[in-house]
Amino acid sequence: MSQDVFEVIADGTRRRILDLLRSGERPVGELVDLLGVSQPSVSKHLKVLDRAALVRVRVDGPRRHYSVDPAALAEVEAWLAPFRELWADRLDALEHHLDGLESRDAREDARQDERAPSGQTAGDTRHTPCERAER
Amino acid sequence: MSQDVFEVIADGTRRRILDLLRSGERPVGELVDLLGVSQPSVSKHLKVLDRAALVRVRVDGPRRHYSVDPAALAEVEAWLAPFRELWADRLDALEHHLDGLESRDAREDARQDERAPSGQTAGDTRHTPCERAER
DNA sequence: CATTCATATGCACCTAGAGGAATATGAGGG
């Protein structure tokens, strides 16, 4: 069952629904039009979102206006927060690193970074270069 | 293929791996012990995390020490940010007439009737930070 | 009441992906 918030927002369609609802409540049909997926699919996504308490419904005659309830996203926020700090630290360390080291060959190292139990020394650790460390 | 960060962090085991790596780099075997899942499974999760650039590897002899790279979480952060503002707004409004309701039922209206004149259409609001298809 | 509109639900199909067992790979140490 999709009751975990992380699984709920894992789906792109559901994220788009939430994005659309950010600008105000909308009836289902409007979402169907904007999303370009079938109405049953939208309804099912809304049901999942509702079970996760991410949306609310306002019944207006035959129509149901959905609005976003971002409170449940606090769980994601809470999980993310420690990484944000870590991210800041890393950026800091990276800036320090970039400060004086740019053209030095990082080959002959094998430095102190051998067994640090919880030191998390920002060792070289190469990886496929991506776009990391954006500001 | 799991390359979307949201799908990557949707898995609880992977989130636990990231949590564990927050306190410092660890070899795979340690993660296996701490997580209580099979080693192949851990390796596969690490591969997924690596493809999403959420972890880095430091090769040390036969061992591979993984560390977390929180930069890729910026996408989640970016998606989350507007909801955080919305959340604050809601909290504000809630505090205003805080009469002791806390049930989240379909009983809400008349807060801000902004209907986003030309707000976002069905346009896609995501950007892949990098798309490499190595291997 | 019957009709119609808006939405929800059931059914069937299909793909992704999580998990474990077995095996391959690769680096050091005798």
Place this chain on the structure above:
DNA sequence: CCCTCATATTCCTCTAGGTGCATATGAATG
């Protein structure tokens, strides 16, 4: 060289879940 340890990869199975179609529900309207 072979052996062993640490990890990666392959193969397989199984289930969750996303999708569309058809249909049910339920409210307003005449």
